[in-house]
Amino acid sequence: MSASSAPSLIAQTGDSLREAFGKALSGMADEFSNVVVLDADIAGGTGLHHFRKSHPDRFLQFGIAEQNMMAAAGGLAAVGLLPVVTTFAVFCLRAVEQARLSLAYCRRNAKIVASHPGIDVGPDGGSAQALEDLAAFRAIPGMTVISPADPVEMALATRAILQFDGPVYMRTGRSPARRIFGDDHVFHIGEGRIVCKGRDVTIVACGVEVARALDAAEILAREKISARVVNMATIKPIDSELLARCSRETGAIVTAEDHNIHGGLGGAVAESLAATAPCPIEFVGVRDTFGASGEPDELAAHFGIDAKAIAEAARRAIARKKKRH
Amino acid sequence: MLSAAKAQPQLNLTDSLVETIAAGARFVRRHAIASIYHAGSGHPGGALSSADLFAALFGAELNFWPDNPGDPARDRFVLSKGHAAPALYAIGAYHGFCDPKAALALRKLHSPFQGHPHIGDLPWTESSTGSLGQGFSVALGMAMGLKLQKSQSRVYTMLGDGEMQEGEVWEAAMCAAHHKLDNLCVLVDYNKLQSDDRNDNIMRLEPLAAKWRAFDWAVAEIDGHDIAQILSAFRRVSSTHGRPAIVIAHTIKGKGVPYMENIPHWHGSVKLTRLQAEDALRALGADPREITELLDVSF
Numbered sequence: 308m309s310a311s312s313a314p315s316l317i318a319q320t321g322d323s324l325r326e327a328f329g330k331a332l333s334g335m336a337d338e339f340s341n342v343v344v345l346d347a348d349i350a351g352g353t354g355l356h357h358f359r360k361s362h363p364d365r366f367l368q369f370g371i372a373e374q375n376m377m378a379a380a381g382g383l384a385a386v387g388l389l390p391v392v393t394t395f396a397v398f399c400l401r402a403v404e405q406a407r408l409s410l411a412y413c414r415r416n417a418k419i420v421a422s423h424p425g426i427d428v429g430p431d432g433g434s435a436q437a438l439e440d441l442a443a444f445r446a447i448p449g450m451t452v453i454s455p456a457d458p459v460e461m462a463l464a465t466r467a468i469l470q471f472d473g474p475v476y477m478r479t480g481r482s483p484a485r486r487i488f489g490d491d492h493v494f495h496i497g498e499g500r501i502v503c504k505g506r507d508v509t510i511v512a513c514g515v516e517v518a519r520a521l522d523a524a525e526i527l528a529r530e531k532i533s534a535r536v537v538n539m540a541t542i543k544p545i546d547s548e549l550l551a552r553c554s555r556e557t558g559a560i561v562t563a564e565d566h567n568i569h570g571g572l573g574g575a576v577a578e579s580l581a582a583t584a585p586c587p588i589e590f591v592g593v594r595d596t597f598g599a600s601g602e603p604d605e606l607a608a609h610f611g612i613d614a615k616a617i618a619e620a621a622r623r624a625i626a627r628k629k630k631r632h
Numbered sequence: 633m634l635s636a637a638k639a640q641p642q643l644n645l646t647d648s649l650v651e652t653i654a655a656g657a658r659f660v661r662r663h664a665i666a667s668i669y670h671a672g673s674g675h676p677g678g679a680l681s682s683a684d685l686f687a688a689l690f691g692a693e694l695n696f697w698p699d700n701p702g703d704p705a706r707d708r709f710v711l712s713k714g715h716a717a718p719a720l721y722a723i724g725a726y727h728g729f730c731d732p733k734a735a736l737a738l739r740k741l742h743s744p745f746q747g748h749p750h751i752g753d754l755p756w757t758e759s760s761t762g763s764l765g766q767g768f769s770v771a772l773g774m775a776m777g778l779k780l781q782k783s784q785s786r787v788y789t790m791l792g793d794g795e796m797q798e799g800e801v802w803e804a805a806m807c808a809a810h811h812k813l814d815n816l817c818v819l820v821d822y823n824k825l826q827s828d829d830r831n832d833n834i835m836r837l838e839p840l841a842a843k844w845r846a847f848d849w850a851v852a853e854i855d856g857h858d859i860a861q862i863l864s865a866f867r868r869v870s871s872t873h874g875r876p877a878i879v880i881a882h883t884i885k886g887k888g889v890p891y892m893e894n895i896p897h898w899h900g901s902v903k904l905t906r907l908q909a910e911d912a913l914r915a916l917g918a919d920p921r922e923i924t925e926l927l928d929v930s931f
Contacts, residue, residue: 343780367776370810372803378766379807381759382773386781387704390773404763405800409770412760413751 324480324514325422327458329354331465332391333361339469341389343367345376353393353422354479377402380417381409389416389469396421396437396478403443410474411447418468419444422479424454425565426598426606427515429482436598442570444476445543451496452543454478454564454572456517457487460540463494471496478514482603485518487538499546501553505535508621508628509553512563513539513572516591519607520563522614527621534621542572547579554584559624561589563617565607568592587627589620649692650859656687656726657859661888661916663722663732666926668902669909671739674747676912677898678792679719681823681856681883686723688862689788689819693870698728701756707785708774710759712767713792713821714748720757721745729756737931747901764792765800768818772804775816775876786870790819794826797835802847808876809848817869818849818878821856823885825896841880849878856881889915 322330336342336358343365350356350366359366367383369376373394380390392399399406399421410417421440428436445452451473455464461479468475487502502517503524512520517538524534535557537549554560560580562573573590580586593610607613660683668674690696694707711720718738725732730744737743744753748762758774761767771789778785795801808816822840824831831837844851850872852865862881869877885899886892889912904912906927913923 343777365780368810369807370803372800372807374765374800375769375772375803375807378769378800379773379776379804381766382710382770382775382787383777384773385708385759385770386774386777386783388777388780405766405769408760408763409766 322458322484323354323482324455324458324461324484325352325354327461328420328465328479329357331462333357335466335469336362336365339389341387342469343383343388343390345369345380345390345392347371347373347376347394347398349394352395353420355393373398373402374405377405377419378409381413381415384415384417390418392417392419394421395435396424396440397435399476400437400440400443406444406450406474406476407447411449414449415474416472417474419476420479421476423481424478425515426593426610426612427480427482427565427603428598429603429606430600432600433597438567438593438598439570440476440478441542441564441566441572442574445570445575449474450543451475451541453496453541454514455494455540456514456538457484459486459488459490459492460494463492464540467494467496480515482515484515487518487521494540497541497544497546499537499539499541499549501535502538503534503536505533506557507533508559508561508625509535509537509557510561510563510617510621511537511539511550511553511572511576513542515565516563516612519612519614520617523617523621526614526618532621532625539572542575545575545579547583550576550579551583554580554586559587559628561591561617561620561624563591563612565612566592568594587624587631589624591617591620653687653691653859656691656723657683658917659726660686660719660722662913662918662922662926663725663735664718665889665904665909665912665916667718667721667736667738667745669904669906669927670736670929670931672903673739673901674718675715675899675901676904677825677885677892678713678716678821678823680887680889680892681885682716682719682790682821683887684857684859685790685819685821685862685881686719688859688866690723690727692863693866694788695785701729704783705785708758708771708787710767710771710774710787710789711749711757711761712771712789713764713795714761714767716790716821717745717747717749720749724756730754733929736926736929740931764795765798768801768804772808772813772816775808775813776811779813779815786815786817788817788819790821792826793820793822793824793831793837794834796820796837805844805847805849812874813876814872814874816876818876820878820880821883822880823883825885825894825899827900829896844878844880848875850875851878851880853880854882856883857887
């Protein structure tokens with residue numbers, strides 16, 4: 308995968324990841340002329356209203372019927388189109404089996420792009436907050452799973468998944484996202500990236516948790532703890548090489564994700580390190596429960612996935628590391 | 633070639649075309665029984681009820697070229713009722729997509745002829761199916777994509793009656809009509825039986841034709857074992873401007889094997905003994921030489 312330049316429709320500071328995705332896809336649609344967008348009456352929410360406006364003839368309406376939409380993407384791919392299935396993450400869960408059989412098992416070149424993952428959804432509450440999607444899609448053979456961290460990375464990832472041949476599940480996000488990366492940022496599928504240097508502990512994060520991990524590193528720095536932060540935007544295939552290196556160099560790992568602590572990024576990191584370079588790992592995520600209504604930052608504090616919780620997990624991981632020596 | 637020769641509306645249905653298709657159907661029934669015998673499991677009932685539909689579809693309706701199975705101009709067929717795979721493999725073998733003897737190695741490790749079709753093993757099956765409802769949606773996506781690309785190719789898919797209890801089927805039914813997919817045709821193998829019992833005792837489907845009419849589909853209702861009726865239905869539904877079409881074919885589960893006909897037990901995955909397989913093949917008109925050829929095979 309080659310490094311790619313920023314798209315013509317540049318995301319604005321404070322854009323949500325869904326807005327960034329919608330603008331990026333619309334901006335790339337002429338270049339990727341076989342892209343078709345599949346929508347289930349939710350384009351205003353997924354950021355795809357940009358594409359609907361710019362390329363109405365390639366915007367396919369499926370109504371509120373995600374199972375049919377997901378499997379139909381297989382048929383569209385079969386005749387040479389590049390389908391981008393878009394809905395909320397929680398409704399992707401409704402069509403996991405269609406993604407499994409009609410996309411992944413058939414090795415279709417189809418992309419599933421899910422907005423509104425995690426408690427980042429906010430006020431809509433627990434029923435709307437998918438905390439299981441990374442686990443479900445990661446368990447499907449041949450499925451690539453991606454969760455970019457900021458609007459700049461989202462635009463680069465959009466190009467990358469269109470260039471990549473194979474089924475992909477990618478998370479966007481509902482709430483305004485802080486811009487982390489500059490215009491020189493690069494994104495490659497399957498590569499994690501150190502975004503903050505450190506030697507005492509490594510915080511491995513994805514999606515909206517990368518910004519919180521960087522805040523946690525600042526909190527820890529005030530305590531003279533040097534925390535490394537890795538943006539692990541690709542959850543599958545996970546960057547095992549980088550993880551092993553971080554384990555050996557810092558001796559303690561914290562994972563941070565807006566997802567159940569079971570089966571998502573934390574699971575992927577633990578599976579990888581168990582086989583390569585085991586070390587104490589602390590998991591920051593929603594602790595096997597459902598979400599609730601509230602503002603995203605309020606919810607992050609309530610469910611223990613804010614910067615403070617990440618910093619606390621880092622202190623625990625470091626303490627466990629010291630006990631081992 | 634016959635397989636690429638589409639029945640034209642003005643064509644007189646000669647006895648010879650019907651007889652050619654009937655020969656294909658006999659091949660499908662015998663081959664399916666033999667492969668299920670070799671597998672030690674499989675669904676004979678639905679393979680036998682759908683054999684005439686397969687034979688007519690591949691013998692006179694679909695445009696395809698077995699020596700170039702990926703030709704973009706071909707018509708597509710997706711077997712949504714994936715458990716009828718033995719019949720699909722048999723008609724594929726009959727028309728040169730695969731070797732008839734190889735296709736007897738059903739449901740065996742390292743054989744491409746899995747219990748349900750897999751495109752990764754057999755590209756000409758067009759999609760992996762087996763989870764009911766999905767093949768219909770895949771076919772719908774193909775029809776939608778072909779229309780977008782201004783292709784003249786048509787898309788066919790076969791559904792079981794029990795399959796229509798899946799909600800996804802009605803999502804697709806609404807969607808295909810909304811998008812006016814007149815290049816899409818659904819065949820229903822309406823044999824009235826499903827895995828555990830009669831449709832009526834599991835989940836009633838009637839009034840079935842009225843449901844599809846209400847969803848704004850062009851509906852043909854026929855005897856699915858009368859080849860002339862099947863061909864006539866294909867001709868009618870290939871000219872339904874602005875609407876998708878469905879052929880509801882009334883069939884008999886286990887058709888052609890008296891001890892299986894209309895008995896739900898033979899829907900499910902069953903093991904056929906040698907005697908049962910021989911009985912079935914005799915009932916299907918196979919002579920002793922053919923029975924030996926089909927059953928005395930080692931893999």
